[in-house]
Amino acid sequence: MTVDPDRRAFLDAVQPLVDAIGGELLPPDRARADDVVLSWAGREAAAVRLPQLSESLEHLLHDLRRRHGRPLSQLDRKAKQSVVRQLEARGAFALRHSVETAAAALGVSRFTVYNYLNREPAGGRDGGRAGEGTPP
Incomplete structure (x- = not known):
């Protein structure tokens, strides 16, 4: 799957935060009800699965x-x-x-x-x- 450069920049920017909290960055279509879905430029860009x-x-x-x-x-x-x-x-x-x-x-x-x-x-x-x- 190809990720547009703007979305890639957003994902690269949030990855250190996700790592710091012990979360996992996922494609938005894999989000569960308790995941946090992040939007960028009006579209769902990623889901963050928080640690237990x-x-x-x-x-x-x-x-x-x-x-x-x-x-x-x-x-x-x-x-x-x-x-x-x-x-x-x-x-x-x-x-x-x-x-x-x-x-x-x-x-x-x-x-x-x-x-x-x-x-x-x-x-x-x-x-x-x-x-x-x-x-x-």
Whole structure:
């Protein structure tokens, strides 16, 4: 199937966003009821299949591994704390068993992840040790 250059430019432009959210770009005729259909120049150009919520944490962890260029378990403590803050900012810990999944990826205990969650960001009022040691 030949794609006109304008539509190709649109698809190329949205692909990084689709990749970042862990979605899949599909032809519009393959769209399901829960897919998001994108229009360009008055015509359906593509459908975006969003990831299942259960896949979201794994996608976030994979993206963080890619950004750091190595397994998260090999990061130093400061980098692991940063990863936990990034996961928290993306809402990852609203998922059931997400603390356990993150802890396994980071090579730390659940308790350590809770400690990281209870710390203020670096440069906080008390040097980043607020609420340390109290799992919810």
